[in-house]
Amino acid sequence: MLGMQYYLGEASLAADREGILRRTWQFIGHERQLPDVGDYLADVIGGSPVVVVRREAGELSAFHNVCRHRAGALVADGQGHCDGAFTCRYHGWRYALDGRLRSAVDFGQAPGFDPRDYGLFPVRVETWRGLVFVNLDPAAAPLAEALAPLAPYALPDFPLVERRTHHLGCNWKTYVENYLEGYHLPVVHPEFDRDIVVADYRVEIEGDVCFHSAPARDGSVNAGFWAWLWPNLAINTYRHGFMVERMTADAHDRTRLDYFYFFDPARPQELADMFVVSDRVTAQDKQVCEEVHRNLAAGIYQGGVLSPKHEASIAWFHDRIAQARAPASAARLEAVS
Ligand code: FES
């Protein structure tokens, strides 16, 4: 079990960001959200504002969303479009989509100032089955390596039909631990057994991926297959679609769940049924996770015990967290020049 210091306090969040969230591939959106040159997605990843943009030749590039002048934001968070260049929202410096500073607008004469020294800081970006990931660690292994266990699986070609966000008052790892086991299903989600055979729920770990499966009953909403990717992403499959679920640490005691739903557009009734189930499950998990967080913060609990039958995945997760939190040297940023 991880000690309580892993779940509480600003230092714990900083250690998770530095050791884990800024060194792993983080999902930011789908390629379909940026079809045209100049389309971008901006979000805060591991505490760092990042922007991904569609370049002239069709490829994606990503940068820290931080102007080299006085740290203004190039674009607002979310999905948008810029015409061939980023124009900083503070004083209007313009950057080409390859990150070079094109114009320090009306800057005036400044001895020794060379715009070539003020390109944006790049961020790694790679895609898998249309899903776009960024990695703040310039030395990280390729995305395909982390996702190798998912290689045999296709993602159905459904459109992104909806995004939903949920805010939880707990540490992100408390929510992940809840996701990683099926032990709580009969108590927290009693309705689940109508949809899948809860008694046959299986959890298996392969590399960076934790697979969950259970036989789906006739007419189920769920397809009975879930893949969780270290450290904070899940792909939940439904009979007529799937949902990508990102678990973001907004603070040591606040977690944001961003759900990206991809669904068969010819199935509006099944879509509505799926939202009822998805929202209910999230509300149930939110309640238990917030109760756990309150109890961790109360200082009474000193670490418990994990079921080998149901919670081996949590023991594995704890080992990975402890290893990743071990001190490592910070990577140095090299700007575009
Ligand atoms: S901070 Fe970007 S132009 Fe000043």
Ligand SMILES: [Fe+2]
């Ligand atoms: Fe749950």
